[in-house]
Amino acid sequence: MSDSPLRPSSLINTVYGAFLRPLGGWVSIADLIAxxxxxxxxxxxxxxxxxxxxxxxxxxxxxRGANGYRLSPAVHAVFDEGDRRIFGSLEPADLADGWVTAVFSVPESERAHRHQLRTRLTWLGFGNITSGVWLAPGRLLDDARATLERLGLSEYVHLFASRYVAFSELRSSVSTWWDFPAIQAQYAEFTDTYGPVAARLRTESDIDPREAFRHYVPMLTQWRRLPYLDPGLPEELLPEDWNAVAARRCFQQLHAVLADPSLRHVRTLTGLETDTP
Structure with a gap:
């Protein structure tokens, strides 16, 4: 498990997202505590x-015979979007695919929405060019549109599909629009924490489901932030020492080894099955 403290609410989100959704989305409070x-x-x-x-x-x-909690129907789309981002393609974007530009203007009387927009665009992977102007690889357009509509923020934003044509050298510019050192620090923390776990588990042929669960949930909780903070910029725009590749390889290895036995552990402890209503 990670030495970095993870909030209980974040761990619970991971347990619901990774295991309880395919088991019906509900669990008793007693089993959740267990x-x-x-x-x-x-x-x-x-x-x-x-x-x-x-x-x-x-x-x-x-x-349902016992007190428990289910995922609200309102957040199903959020978890589905998270699946696409976390488990989908981890390859860098193609520079030829262009960009999505978000331009927004929020009245001072509604500045809370301005903060919400900045926060949400950051978590979508957008970089900040200047006040009210944000940029991301073009493949994030659909996620941006869906998220802004869901949060009721679309009336403040204009989205454009765009291409960069002039005048600065793009690689040097993007390093000022995204906080590369902060992103790399989180990748390094992930690899430092879970690289030794991946190396050890590669030598084990039979992983105990309980141990798998204890590793997988904190690992996935720590990882699932990174595909949002990292927009997956085209490879030619990234620093030469970009450490995302090693971190992604570590995540993929651990996911492949730990996900299934972790699910078996949850099913054994809760008695839930995939056909739970």
Whole structure:
């Protein structure tokens, strides 16, 4: 497990997204507490995190013979989008595919929306060119459109499909639009934490499902932030020492080895099956 503390609410999000969705999206509170205990999160911390997730509209209380919580229907699209981003193509964008440019202007009386836009565009992988002008690889257009519409922010934003034609050297410019050192620091932290785990597990032929779960959930929780902060810029625009490739390889290796036994562990502990209504 990572030495960096991960919030219980983030771990619960991962458990729902990776395991409970394919098992029906619901779990009893007793079983959720038992699952989180495997991750060294105690019952009071689980209940506090659930309360926050309920307030954010992520979870809804529902009794199915026992008290429990299900994913709110409103967040299914968010989790589906996350799957595409986290488990989809990890290859760099093609420079020939162009860019998506977001231009927004928010009245001072609605500056909370301005902050929300900046935060959301950052998490979509956009770089900031100047005030109110943001840029991302063209393949992020659909995700940007869907996210801004879902959050009710589309009325403030214009999206353009664009190409860069002049005047600066593009590679030097993008290094000022994205915070490369911050992105690389997170990749380095991930690889430093989980590279030794991947190396050890490569030598093991039979992985205990409980151990797999204890490694996989924190690993996926730490990883799933990175495909959002990293827009997947074309390779020719990246620094020569770009460390994303090693981190992605580590993630793919661990996902391939740990995901299935982790799911078996969740099914064994909860008794849930894939055909749960």
């Amino acid at each position: 699952l989180m205990a495997e991750l060294d999160v105690d019952g009071p911390a689980v209940r506090s995190a659930i309360s926050r997730l309920k307030k954010r509209g992520v979870l809804e209380a529902e009794r």
